[in-house]
Amino acid sequence: MLSLWYSQRARSWAMQIALLGGLVLFVWWLAGNTHENLTERGIRTGFDYLWRPARFPISESIIRYDASDSFFWAYVVGLANTLWLSFLSILLATVLGLAVGLSRRSAHPLLSRFAGVYVTVLRNVPLIVQLLFWYAIATSLFPVPREALNPLPGVFLSIRGVYAPALTLGPGASMLLIVAAILLVIAIVAGFKLSAGKRLPVKAASVGLSVCVWAGAVVWLSGMLGHPIGLEAPALKGLNFRGGMVLSPEFAAIITGLTIYTSAFIGEIIRGGIDAVEKGQWEGARALGLGERHIMFRIILPQALRIIVPPMTSQYLSTVKNTTLAVAVGYPELGLVVNTVINQTGQAIESILIMLAVFLSISLSVSAFMNWYNARVALVVR
Amino acid sequence: MNCKTTLTGMAMIAALTAPAMAQSTSTLDTVKERGRLICGSSQGTPGFGAPDDNGYWRGLDVETCRAVAVAVLDDKDAVDFVPLSGQQRIPALQTGEIDMLPRTLTWTLQRDANGINFTTPNYYEYTGFMMPKSLGITSVEDMAGASVCVQTGSTTEVVVNDVSTKNDLDLQPVVFDNTTAGRQAFFSGRCDALITDAGALASVRATMADNPDDYVIFPATPYMDALTPAVRHGDDQWLDIVTWSIQAMIAAEAFGLNSENIDDYLDSDDPRIRRFLGTDPGNGAALGLSDDFAYRIVKSVGNYAEVYDRNVGMDSPLKLERGYNALFNDGGLMFPLAFQ
Numbered sequence: 107m108l109s110l111w112y113s114q115r116a117r118s119w120a121m122q123i124a125l126l127g128g129l130v131l132f133v134w135w136l137a138g139n140t141h142e143n144l145t146e147r148g149i150r151t152g153f154d155y156l157w158r159p160a161r162f163p164i165s166e167s168i169i170r171y172d173a174s175d176s177f178f179w180a181y182v183v184g185l186a187n188t189l190w191l192s193f194l195s196i197l198l199a200t201v202l203g204l205a206v207g208l209s210r211r212s213a214h215p216l217l218s219r220f221a222g223v224y225v226t227v228l229r230n231v232p233l234i235v236q237l238l239f240w241y242a243i244a245t246s247l248f249p250v251p252r253e254a255l256n257p258l259p260g261v262f263l264s265i266r267g268v269y270a271p272a273l274t275l276g277p278g279a280s281m282l283l284i285v286a287a288i289l290l291v292i293a294i295v296a297g298f299k300l301s302a303g304k305r306l307p308v309k310a311a312s313v314g315l316s317v318c319v320w321a322g323a324v325v326w327l328s329g330m331l332g333h334p335i336g337l338e339a340p341a342l343k344g345l346n347f348r349g350g351m352v353l354s355p356e357f358a359a360i361i362t363g364l365t366i367y368t369s370a371f372i373g374e375i376i377r378g379g380i381d382a383v384e385k386g387q388w389e390g391a392r393a394l395g396l397g398e399r400h401i402m403f404r405i406i407l408p409q410a411l412r413i414i415v416p417p418m419t420s421q422y423l424s425t426v427k428n429t430t431l432a433v434a435v436g437y438p439e440l441g442l443v444v445n446t447v448i449n450q451t452g453q454a455i456e457s458i459l460i461m462l463a464v465f466l467s468i469s470l471s472v473s474a475f476m477n478w479y480n481a482r483v484a485l486v487v488r
Numbered sequence: 489m490n491c492k493t494t495l496t497g498m499a500m501i502a503a504l505t506a507p508a509m510a511q512s513t514s515t516l517d518t519v520k521e522r523g524r525l526i527c528g529s530s531q532g533t534p535g536f537g538a539p540d541d542n543g544y545w546r547g548l549d550v551e552t553c554r555a556v557a558v559a560v561l562d563d564k565d566a567v568d569f570v571p572l573s574g575q576q577r578i579p580a581l582q583t584g585e586i587d588m589l590p591r592t593l594t595w596t597l598q599r600d601a602n603g604i605n606f607t608t609p610n611y612y613e614y615t616g617f618m619m620p621k622s623l624g625i626t627s628v629e630d631m632a633g634a635s636v637c638v639q640t641g642s643t644t645e646v647v648v649n650d651v652s653t654k655n656d657l658d659l660q661p662v663v664f665d666n667t668t669a670g671r672q673a674f675f676s677g678r679c680d681a682l683i684t685d686a687g688a689l690a691s692v693r694a695t696m697a698d699n700p701d702d703y704v705i706f707p708a709t710p711y712m713d714a715l716t717p718a719v720r721h722g723d724d725q726w727l728d729i730v731t732w733s734i735q736a737m738i739a740a741e742a743f744g745l746n747s748e749n750i751d752d753y754l755d756s757d758d759p760r761i762r763r764f765l766g767t768d769p770g771n772g773a774a775l776g777l778s779d780d781f782a783y784r785i786v787k788s789v790g791n792y793a794e795v796y797d798r799n800v801g802m803d804s805p806l807k808l809e810r811g812y813n814a815l816f817n818d819g820g821l822m823f824p825l826a827f828q
Contacts, residue, residue, distance in 0.1 A: 149721075162646055163649045165663050
């Protein structure tokens, strides 16, 4: 028996089991207390409310939502908005951030100074302040709907947002699209085949010609089907524009704010990554006679990527979490929906748990993807 | 703000996971021991609850709290006000952060059934739309396609949807978490209309509009809401104290008593008034208070008419008619219960 005590293995096992047991007991204790307190205060619990009709409006969504849908669907709609917002702002901020990072490394003093000021200002002003700033701009720059600016036919700029014509798909539209896509591939392949071995201008002319033939065929086919694909222009009806696509001031403000704010951080990460690549790499590449742009994109950036990816992961995670600030400018992401549900049902614990679970899953997915990518670009040590 | 709501939620989880107090003390004892009453208040709706230029809280809902503070602590200034957003307020009450919630809260079945208790209505009103007069719209039927600024954490979100569906209006809601942001968006022209309680709309119009006469307010539904201070579930004595403190102001108006003339009635022969004032003992003791609690409320805060007039009525910038908030014998809904 005593020998067990001296066994490293046995001791660590005992320790682990004790810890696990402690954790289970702790969670059990928390759950018990919560249940008792809720019952004592007469607060309803459970998740059955999820299937009742939500009845509240959501101002915009990328998937269909109607107030007669369930609370569960309202969460899904909020989640879809959050994901859409996260995806777009991460994408745009990465592109913009790369430009900012490269500008800061630029030899051109004006460009690098400007990038420096950009980064300093944006990193040091709280995001919420920036969001309110962009929202104030979005709602004060443009006139009321009746006096909307009309820069292009069918496009209207007003305080209610930017309205543009939207595609409308009638019966037969999907068939037309599929046939058109197949014909396009055939047209391009045929163009290349016919001009095989010829010089570039001939090749281009040949491909151009077959695309023209394709366009004619598609127009003819569309006519045959009774023009199933059309444009629906927004029109001022009553108080507001109806029809068409709309970019709301709320979405414009949050996407602008998040993108610009995040790009400053991403720019710094990229600049840091580039600076961290050894000077010898530049010198070696120059000695080979490569141009500066080649050196940057073929030699330096791939190596910098190894340094950039881990901090970039954190930045992406922050961006996902920062989308919850959209609530300040009235864009209905998950946080706003959760707030509303809490108020309508009073079931705060359930709603907060759902929000925690959702953000945990999003964050873990983002970080799993970035880790996978990191493993791919990491230096392979043999 | 959203983070605040999440924090409230977290705080609520924390409070609810904590071990239950063995024999939790009553709210009355807690308040007496603390020497202060803690009230949930709005984040600034002048007339109903907002600090004045000197930081002193004023308003109809504020004075409801002061009445309770007088009843329990004999000091109308022994109140701390905690500004709460629409969706923070109910968790704050449930978790014990505040002792009572007199914050333009509509009495609804879902709220009543879910952890809070309503006392007695201190204000009746309809949910209204406010629109610029220049749009020429004065009723719900003409509002087709209007965009509406809505604040989350209120019953109005559902009202917007119900009105829109019922009249086939296709209203376009823009929902704000922050009361001020929603109101500013309305005045900047982001929305055609602002929806909330008509009284709050009158307050917004009187205090935020460049020219209040440029805006019109009309009912969104034909129904009245009973705005009712609420207390935590499970403390019947405290429920009674708050109920009867509010009732004391209404009853005083019905009896013709006010803060100036009340001393003349101390030797009244009317048995109802004698019981009301505590000259004949019993009422206060039944609630766990001193017998003259109603007298002290009227003496230091006033009767319902005085409170109404100076905060939202003709003596205030809001200039709201008594309407449904008149006493029953003047065609209103305010009805004093029997003080015996």
